[in-house]
Amino acid sequence: MAVRPILRMGEALLLQRAAEVSDPCAPWVRELLIDMHDTMHAANGAGLAAPQIGVSSRIVIFGFTRNDRYPDAPAVPPTVLINPELIPLGDQIEEGWEGCLSVPGMRGLVPRHASLRYRGVDEYGRSIDRTVDGFHARVVQHEVDHLDGVLYPMRMRDLSKFGFQDVLFPDQPAGED
Numbered sequence: 294m295a296v297r298p299i300l301r302m303g304e305a306l307l308l309q310r311a312a313e314v315s316d317p318c319a320p321w322v323r324e325l326l327i328d329m330h331d332t333m334h335a336a337n338g339a340g341l342a343a344p345q346i347g348v349s350s351r352i353v354i355f356g357f358t359r360n361d362r363y364p365d366a367p368a369v370p371p372t373v374l375i376n377p378e379l380i381p382l383g384d385q386i387e388e389g390w391e392g393c394l395s396v397p398g399m400r401g402l403v404p405r406h407a408s409l410r411y412r413g414v415d416e417y418g419r420s421i422d423r424t425v426d427g428f429h430a431r432v433v434q435h436e437v438d439h440l441d442g443v444l445y446p447m448r449m450r451d452l453s454k455f456g457f458q459d460v461l462f463p464d465q466p467a468g469e470d
Contacts, residue, residue, distance in 0.1 A: 294327045296335045297346040299394045307395060308442040311342075311349045317375045317414050322352065326373060326416055329354050337361060338394050339369070340432050342439030345395050351376045353436035362392060364465070366428045374421060377413040377437050381406040382424065389431055391445045392458060400461050402454035403445050405434045 300307055314322065325348060333341040333354060339362065340355030356371035385407040392400050408426035411433050415421055425433065435445060449455055458465065 294324060294331065296331045297328050299332065299336060299341075299345050300347055302393075302396045302444055302446070304395075306344055306347060306349060307439070307444060309344070309349060310442055311344050311351045311440040314350050314352060314375050317416055317418050322350075322375070322416055325350070325352065326354065333394075336394050339363060339366075340436040341394065342436050344439050344442075351440045353377065353433075353440065355432045355436050362465075363428070369429045369432055372421070373415045374411065374413045374433075374436075375415065377411055377433075377440070379434065379437055380410040380412075382408040382410060387431075388450075389428075390461075391431070391435060393435070393445055395439075396444060396446065398457055398459070399446075400456065400458045401446055401449050402451065403431075403435075403448050404450060405431045405448075409433070411437075 325343060329341050329343065329346065332346055339357055339360050340353060343350045343352040353374050356369045358368050360366060386404045387407045388402050388404050390400050391403045407430065409430050410424045412422045446455060
């Protein structure tokens with residue numbers, strides 16, 4: 294349908310908890326998901342949360358076969374996740390480099406749970422219940438943080454590990470994610 298503008302860090306909506314979705318099968322959800330997919334693919338993102346395009350609803354999408362922003366990352370299955378719940382599995386925390394479409398041109402070293410279980414529903418109201426680890430777990434946590442008004446720099450422990458992507462990683466392709 295449409296590629297929508299992506300809100301950037303500093304926008305008030307990105308700092309708010311998004312509203313629960315009462316009917317995941319509603320026509321407006323399907324229309325929003327088309328716009329979210331179009332926007333995520335146009336920006337070459339690994340995921341996108343509804344608040345990033347100005348909609349305060351607990352909806353995220355993520356997944357890719359290959360992503361130029363994360364060339365070494367394994368594939369993550371394309372997923373629509375509505376009203377998600379995250380359950381960390383264990384105490385192991387891993388730090389990894391992240392970028393965000395709402396924090397363009399920047400990267401930061403972010404601590405995340407190494408493995409977790411996530412639950413929610415898809416756009417057909419079907420239950421999703423997965424246990425994941427590694428990059429898949431990182432992507433889910435990053436996107437769900439957007440639903441709680443959290444941007445990845447807020448999770449960082451060491452701001453000396455936060456900077457412009459082209460400075461930190463001069464050999465990687467330019468762009469946002």
